[in-house]
Every structure is written in structure tokens, then in C-alpha cells.
Amino acid sequence: MKRFFTNLGIVQIFCSLLLVIGIMYVSNYFVFKNSISGIYEKVAQNNTLAVRTMIQSFDNSFRSVNNIIHTIHGLPYSSLESEEDGRIDMGKVYTMQDSIASLASSADFIEDVIVFYDDMDLAITSIGTSSLSQLFEKKYKHDLYSESYWRSYIRGKNSFKLMPGQYFKVATNSSWQRKKLMVAVGGNKIRISNKNIIILIDEAALLKHVNQKQMMPGASLIVLDQDRSVVLSTDADTDLSGVLDEVYFNSSQEASLKKEDYQYNFYKSDFNDFIYINKVPYQFQNIDSVVEANEMIMMSAIICAVLLSVLLSIYLNRPVKKIIRQLGGTSRGNDFRKILSGVVKMQMEIDTTKEQLKQAESEARRSVFLQAVDEHAYSGDQDLLLQGDYSEMICSKYFVLTMLHLNQKSKDQTPSMAVERITEVLDAALRRVSGDIQVFYDKNLHFVALMGLEPSADRAALLKQMGRLCASLEQEELQGYSVWASVSKPYKTELRNYKLAYRSAMDGLLYRAVKDSSNVQDAEKIQFGWSLYFPFDKIEKLSNYMSNGRLQEAKEIISETLGENANRNVHHHQLAHIAKTMFLYMLRHARMSAGADDELYKLEQQFLQRIDYAHDYLEIENALIEAAKYIAKHSKSEDTNRLNPSFISQYIELHYMENLYLDHIAEVVETSPKYFSSYFKKTFGVNYVEYLNKVRLSHARELLKDSSLTIGEIGEKTGYLNSSTFTTTFKKYYGISPSEYRKQNLNE
Incomplete structure (x- = not known):
């Protein structure tokens, strides 16, 4: 036994195997622990991004509901009674019903829109008309929300209210369907019109619209209104007792709270002061049992591995000695040749690994360089690391x-x-210009070359060499590609200067003159200018030409606008911005006629790519004309009859903050100003300017009451050129100044 333990070969093999097993155990354990926490952290980050997207979708949905309410208030017919005999004018009813149906169809989560008047039992909905009492007894049945409830609610002064989802019995063609509906009721503290508006929202359709399934399993989202009442929750248990009392945040902040097994993340809407609470598990459920099970498995494995090490140590003692002798060249035989062939194979693998390491080192240098030119700051330790690599x-x-x-x-x-x-x-070609060089691939066929420069070197000669080199590459090694370059200013070889040089070379590409045909740009000779030509009236005409399919007139505006900018020799990126703006103006009239959104998406992506990679203004002009052909083709069949009350009132509601002159809106609906003025007076009962002022002032009153903006800022936001005009108009309609109106509401 003593001889057995003193056998050095067995002890060495056993200790070596035991050390390997111990290292494997420790490393596997840390990998396991870190992987669990890492997975949870990644899932939690993705959940945060998903929740932010959902909140944006909720805000957009509630904004659509608010816009629909304002648009309905702006519809004509403050009374449905005929002026001749006092009876209900069914022509007005049908016109309003068509407008309501058009507005309700704009949001797929809206179940129905109900409009009724204080002194009438008639209710107008998106699908027809009915008695208000019959509507809530035979169409939307609920124990609380009856006709008498809504009459009583409307008689009080209430702000806009979004009520939590309740289960209604909804009548279908053959049976009753149980459906959870949320109710949005328009505010009546400030009566914009004498219409009472109720919007029924399908909660399931709303959650599908905002894509609830993006959240991580076990997480839920709770929506609180401006009064901190729960209006929607994806969690059956919405007990928030003690949670809201323990967190404080304002409109510019977010907050989070860990309580028991959950973390509550709070977000505040910028649109309507709603509070969104994302309730997520603090950690994966049953994670402790998973850890214990894996620890037991690893402990069992280590015990078995120790026993196996003992057996292998005894078994491999003599063969290992023979292998050592054979590697030392003390014996010959088949065993030696097998080991020798194994060593040769290992050497080949080492050579392959060296080549892979060389490629990895090159990629690592590229990564380090991109970090160095990043506009965002890194830590001091990272800068030291970059300095060492550079x-x-x-x-x-x-x-x-x-x-x-x-x-x-x-x-x-x-x-x-x-x-x-x-x-x-590129590396081989540039070494003919400078022997001290590093070439990196940036992105989108952008390549960056660091070129060493001696103090006595002639930079002008370097630029000429680069020009000849680009021309040579286009004719020989890089046929099929156009090649142009931008050379930065010279800098001293220091870490902080790489970012400056990168920005300088990028400016050379962006600020090159559109008529400059040279394939090499000198960043030192950039002449900045902002003499842009962008005729807003012609661009608006371009948009209208697209809606009518008048391609030839559109092409003339495109060529004239881009040609004038080319004559002014503006910068490339400036012309690109002008072209993209013109494209977006044209695109406004393609969505309704093109049919498939993916086709418009492909058109936009192809156009933006062509603009970004265009070398001169002619390529930009060709890309814009080709896009105009496509849009005009899909706009010819579009219904251009916009002279209807629904479109006019909705357009004014969406653009009231702009300079909506009579000539402008007449051009939008494609008629003459004189005819539009007469039509508007006949349809809405008031002239256009008075109607526009009422819309603007209704929004101004809301801002005066609910925001902290100054009088001048509110005037600008609601379409008035200056605070004096706003104050005069406000006082004309309401008898008091805006500041006095704000004081009265604050006192209330």
C-alpha cells in the first residue's frame, strides 16, 4: 500500500484530473448562476421596451378618441329640428350618422359612437339611429349604465372621463353576446356644442391593438386615469393598496418600486396625465428549486468524477510512462507513430487557430476603432484600454x-x-500611397483608412494621388462600383484626435457641393452655406398634383426645385433633405390608393437608400421622379371629392394651429375660395373665420385651464400669430381676457 501511494505517476495523474474537475465545477457553477440572472435581466429589458411601445400605442389610441370627440363637436347641426315646423330633420340626422360612421371606422377598437341631445330621446350611432332608452335596453344592456344613468351624468359638469371596462350584454342578429366594454364620455365643463357623446371601446380589441402579447410572461399593465382610478388592467389582481403611497414622481420622471415578489414600474403619459404601472415578477418563479437541483446534479457529477479519476490514475499510470518515453524518442513502435501523427495533427490545428486569431485580432481592432470614434463617452478604464490598442x-x-x-x-x-x-x-491600393495604414469597414460600404503622414509630406499631392487611385479602382479592381473619398484635416496621432478626424471626413461627404464632380473631397476646403430654395406654395401644389395624378406638372416642380438648388450649389445633405421632404409631401396621397402598406414601405426604403447613396443631384432628381410616377399611378383612382362636412371639420381640427387661410383650405378641398366660403356658410351656419376661431379658442381654453404655458405660447400653439391677436380675439368671443379666464378657473 505504501509503495502504491509513493508511486509518483499515479499521484500526478490523480491530482491533475482532480484539478481539472475542480476548475470545471467552479466555472460551470458561475456560468450557471450568471446565465440565470443574465437571462432574467435581458427579458426584463425587453419587457421595458415592449411596455414603452404599448404606452405609446395607448396614448395614440386615447388621442384618436379625443380627436373623434372634438371632430363630432365641430360637426354642423347644433339642433336636429327643422327651422320650418320644429320636427326632426331626417336629412340632418342621416348626414350626421354618415359622418359618425366614418369617424368610428378610423379606429378598429371602437365598438360604437353614440351622440344624443339634451332635449331629445333620439340617439345617433355609427350603425344607425335609435331611441336612447331602447339603445341601452335592447342593444347595450348593463345593470348600471342605463339611459337614466347617462341622462343624470350628463346633467352634471364633468371632464373627459374614461370608465373601466364592464361586461355588457350586446345584442347581435340572433342572440346576446357578453362583451367587456370601456366607456369614454366627452367632457361638458366647457360646452363646445350641445351634443352629448359616448364612445364604447372594445377592451379586448384595444389590448390587441396595443399588442399586449409583447410583455414577458407573468407581467401585467395597469392604467390609471388622471384621478388615479384604475380604468384598465391585464391582471386579475389589481390591488394597489400601499403601492401608490410609497412612490413619488413628476411628469418628467419615471419611478419604480419593489414590493414583495414584484417590481412596479411607473410611467406618466405626456398626453393625458394617465399613469401606467408595469407589474413584473422580481425574479423567475421557482428559481431556488432550479438552483438546488442543478447543485445536486453537479455534486453527484463531482463525486463520480473523483471515483473515475482514481480508477483512471491506476489504469493510465503505465501507458502514460510509455507515451512520455516515446515522445522523448527513447523507443519505437506503433504507439510512437500514433502519438507522432497526433502531434502533427495538433500542429495543423494550431496553425488554423493562429489564422483565426489573426482574423479575430483584425476584427477586434475594428471594434476598438469604432468605439474610439463614437460620440458618446466611455469610462476612464476603457479609454486606457483603447489607448493601448491604438x-x-x-x-x-x-x-x-x-x-x-x-x-x-x-x-x-x-x-x-x-x-x-x-x-x-483597398488596403493593397492605399499602401501604394502610404505605407503606414490601417483600413476598417464601417457600414453600408463605407470604409475608413488611417493613413500615416510625415510632417514634411505634401498634402495636396496626397489628394491628387487619392483622386487617381479612386479612378483606377473603378476601372480595374472594383469594376461595377463608383468610388469617392473624403480626406480629413491632418491631426497628431493621439487617441482624442481619431474622433475629430472621423467627424471631419464625414463632414467632407455631407457638405460636398452637389455640382462638385470630383471623386475626392478635401475637408479643409469646405465652404458652408445655407442658400436653400424650398418654395412652400409649389411643394403644396406638388402634393395636390399627386392626388390628381398630374405627373407632368409634378415633374416640372421637381426639376425646377432641384435645379435651382443645384445652381445655388447647396450641400449634398441639404439637397437630400429637400428631396426627402418633397417625397413625404407626395406620399400623403398614396396611402389611400396604393392598397398595400408593404408596397409603400418598400418604395420609401428604396427611395431613402438611393438618396443617401446618390453622388450628384441628377441621381437625386431621377429617384424623386421615379417615386412620383409610382405615387401618381396609384393616386389616379383616388376619390378626390373632399367637399363634405366630415372631412372639412376633421381637417380643421387637425390643422387649426396652422395658418389656415381661406385660399389654402379651398385649395385642399379643390374648389375656389368664393364657392367654398358660400358652401361653408350654408353647411355650418357660420362663416369660415368664425368657425375657425371657435375651434382654436376651445383648445385655447383647455390649455389655459390645464397647462402652465404662457398666454403667448398658448396663442402660438392655437394658430395665432402673436399674443395681441390672440388676446383681442379671445376677449371678443368671451368678454374677458385669457389671463382673467385662467384666474377664474384657478379660483374654481
Whole structure:
């Protein structure tokens, strides 16, 4: 036994195997623990992003409901009675019903819109008309929300109210259906009209609209109104007792609270002061049992591995000695040749690994460089690490950063060369200009080259060499690509200067003059200018031409606008912004006629890509004209009859803050100002200017009451050119100044 334990070979093998097993156990344990926490952290981060998206969707949905209410208030017919005999004018009823149906169809989560008057039992809905009492007895039946309840509620002064979802018995063609509906009731503290409006919202459709399934399993979302009452919850248990009392936040902050097994994240809406609470599990359920089970498995494995190490130590003692002798060349035989072949194979694998490490090092240098030129700051330790990595990149005392941009000449052709191959070609070509160089791939066929520069070097000669090099690459190694470059100012080789050089070279690409045909831009010679030409009246005409399919007139405006900017020699990025703005103006009239949103999405993406990669203004003009052809083609069949009360009132509600002159809105509905003025007076009962002022002032009163904006800011937000005009108009209609109105509401 003593001889057995003193056998050095067995002890060495056993200890080696035991050490390997111990290291594997420790590493596996930490990997396991970190993986569990890491997975939860990642899931929690994704859940936060999903909740923010849902909140934005909720805000947009409630904004749509609010806009519908304001639009209905703005519809004509303050009374449905005929002026001749006092009876209900069914023509007015049918016109209003059509308008309500059109507005209700704009949101798929709206179950129905109900409009009724104080002195009438008639209720107008999006699907027809009915008696108000019959509507809530035979169509939408609920124990509390009856006709008498709504009559009593409307008689009081209430702000806009969103009531929690309740189960209604909804009548269908053949039976009753149980459906959970939320009720939105328009406020009547400030009566915009004598219409009473109730909007029924399908809670299930609303949750589907905001894509509730994005949240992580076990999480829920609770919505509180401005009075901190729960109006919607995806959790059956919405007990918030003690939660709201323990958190404080204002409109510019978010807050979170950990309580028991849950974390509550609070968000405040910028639109209607609603509070959104995201309730998420503080950790995965049953995580402790999972950890204990895995620890038991690892402990069992370590015990078995120790026993196996003992057996292997005894079994491998003699063979290992023979292998050592064979590796030392003391014996010959089949065993030695097998080991030798294994060593040769290992050497080949080492060579392969070296090549992989070389590629990994190149990619790591690229990653470090991109971090160095990032506009956001890194920690001091990271800067020291970057400084160490950059110390071997450029040996020269000074350098310039050259940004090369490639673009395929044929858009239909598939990429003919891989990025790695293009990088090799550029590296080899640039070394003919400077021997001290590093080439990195940035993105979207943008390549960055750090070029060493001696103090005595002629920079002008370098620019000429770069020009010849770009032309040579287009003719030889990089056929099928257009190549142009931007050369930064010279900088001293220091870490902080790489970011400056990158920005300088990027400015050379962005601020190049559109008529400059040179393939090399010198960042030192940028001449900044802002002499842009953007005729708003013609751009508005361009939009109208698209709606009528008048392509030739649209092409003339496009060519004239871009041509004038080219004559002024504006910067490339400025012309690109002008082209994108013109495209968006044209695109307004394509959505209703194109049919498929994915086609418009592809059109927009292709257009933006062509604009970003365009080398001169002619490419931008061709891209804009091709987009105009597509939009005009899909706009020819569009119904352009916009001269109806619903469209006019909704357009004014959405654009009241702009300069809505009579000529402008007449052009929008495609009629003459004189005819539009007569039609508006006949349809709405008031002239256009008086109606516009009422809409603006109704929104102004809400801002005076519910916001902290100044009088001048409120005037600007509601469409008045200055505070004096706003104050005069407000006093004309309400008899008091805006400041006095605000004081009265504050005192209330």
C-alpha cells in the first residue's frame, strides 16, 4: 500500500484530473448562476421596451378618441329640428350618422359612437339611429349604465372621463353576446356644442391593438386615469393598496418600486396625465428549486468524477510512462507513430487557430476603432484600454483619416464582392500611397483608412494621388462600383484626435457641393452655406398634383426645385433633405390608393437608400421622379371629392394651429375660395373665420385651464400669430381676457 501511494505517476495523474474537475465545477457553477440572472435581466429589458411601445400605442389610441370627440363637436347641426315646423330633420340626422360612421371606422377598437341631445330621446350611432332608452335596453344592456344613468351624468359638469371596462350584454342578429366594454364620455365643463357623446371601446380589441402579447410572461399593465382610478388592467389582481403611497414622481420622471415578489414600474403619459404601472415578477418563479437541483446534479457529477479519476490514475499510470518515453524518442513502435501523427495533427490545428486569431485580432481592432470614434463617452478604464490598442495602429507622428464610399452602379445587380475582399483590395491600393495604414469597414460600404503622414509630406499631392487611385479602382479592381473619398484635416496621432478626424471626413461627404464632380473631397476646403430654395406654395401644389395624378406638372416642380438648388450649389445633405421632404409631401396621397402598406414601405426604403447613396443631384432628381410616377399611378383612382362636412371639420381640427387661410383650405378641398366660403356658410351656419376661431379658442381654453404655458405660447400653439391677436380675439368671443379666464378657473 505504501509503495502504491509513493508511486509518483499515479499521484500526478490523480491530482491533475482532480484539478481539472475542480476548475470545471467552479466555472460551470458561475456560468450557471450568471446565465440565470443574465437571462432574467435581458427579458426584463425587453419587457421595458415592449411596455414603452404599448404606452405609446395607448396614448395614440386615447388621442384618436379625443380627436373623434372634438371632430363630432365641430360637426354642423347644433339642433336636429327643422327651422320650418320644429320636427326632426331626417336629412340632418342621416348626414350626421354618415359622418359618425366614418369617424368610428378610423379606429378598429371602437365598438360604437353614440351622440344624443339634451332635449331629445333620439340617439345617433355609427350603425344607425335609435331611441336612447331602447339603445341601452335592447342593444347595450348593463345593470348600471342605463339611459337614466347617462341622462343624470350628463346633467352634471364633468371632464373627459374614461370608465373601466364592464361586461355588457350586446345584442347581435340572433342572440346576446357578453362583451367587456370601456366607456369614454366627452367632457361638458366647457360646452363646445350641445351634443352629448359616448364612445364604447372594445377592451379586448384595444389590448390587441396595443399588442399586449409583447410583455414577458407573468407581467401585467395597469392604467390609471388622471384621478388615479384604475380604468384598465391585464391582471386579475389589481390591488394597489400601499403601492401608490410609497412612490413619488413628476411628469418628467419615471419611478419604480419593489414590493414583495414584484417590481412596479411607473410611467406618466405626456398626453393625458394617465399613469401606467408595469407589474413584473422580481425574479423567475421557482428559481431556488432550479438552483438546488442543478447543485445536486453537479455534486453527484463531482463525486463520480473523483471515483473515475482514481480508477483512471491506476489504469493510465503505465501507458502514460510509455507515451512520455516515446515522445522523448527513447523507443519505437506503433504507439510512437500514433502519438507522432497526433502531434502533427495538433500542429495543423494550431496553425488554423493562429489564422483565426489573426482574423479575430483584425476584427477586434475594428471594434476598438469604432468605439474610439463614437460620440458618446466611455469610462476612464476603457479609454486606457483603447489607448493601448491604438498604440500599434499608426506609427507616424501625424495622420489623416480617409473615408471611402462605394456604391453599386447597377441597382439590380447582386453584390459581386464580399466586404472582406473589398477591404483587402483597398488596403493593397492605399499602401501604394502610404505605407503606414490601417483600413476598417464601417457600414453600408463605407470604409475608413488611417493613413500615416510625415510632417514634411505634401498634402495636396496626397489628394491628387487619392483622386487617381479612386479612378483606377473603378476601372480595374472594383469594376461595377463608383468610388469617392473624403480626406480629413491632418491631426497628431493621439487617441482624442481619431474622433475629430472621423467627424471631419464625414463632414467632407455631407457638405460636398452637389455640382462638385470630383471623386475626392478635401475637408479643409469646405465652404458652408445655407442658400436653400424650398418654395412652400409649389411643394403644396406638388402634393395636390399627386392626388390628381398630374405627373407632368409634378415633374416640372421637381426639376425646377432641384435645379435651382443645384445652381445655388447647396450641400449634398441639404439637397437630400429637400428631396426627402418633397417625397413625404407626395406620399400623403398614396396611402389611400396604393392598397398595400408593404408596397409603400418598400418604395420609401428604396427611395431613402438611393438618396443617401446618390453622388450628384441628377441621381437625386431621377429617384424623386421615379417615386412620383409610382405615387401618381396609384393616386389616379383616388376619390378626390373632399367637399363634405366630415372631412372639412376633421381637417380643421387637425390643422387649426396652422395658418389656415381661406385660399389654402379651398385649395385642399379643390374648389375656389368664393364657392367654398358660400358652401361653408350654408353647411355650418357660420362663416369660415368664425368657425375657425371657435375651434382654436376651445383648445385655447383647455390649455389655459390645464397647462402652465404662457398666454403667448398658448396663442402660438392655437394658430395665432402673436399674443395681441390672440388676446383681442379671445376677449371678443368671451368678454374677458385669457389671463382673467385662467384666474377664474384657478379660483374654481
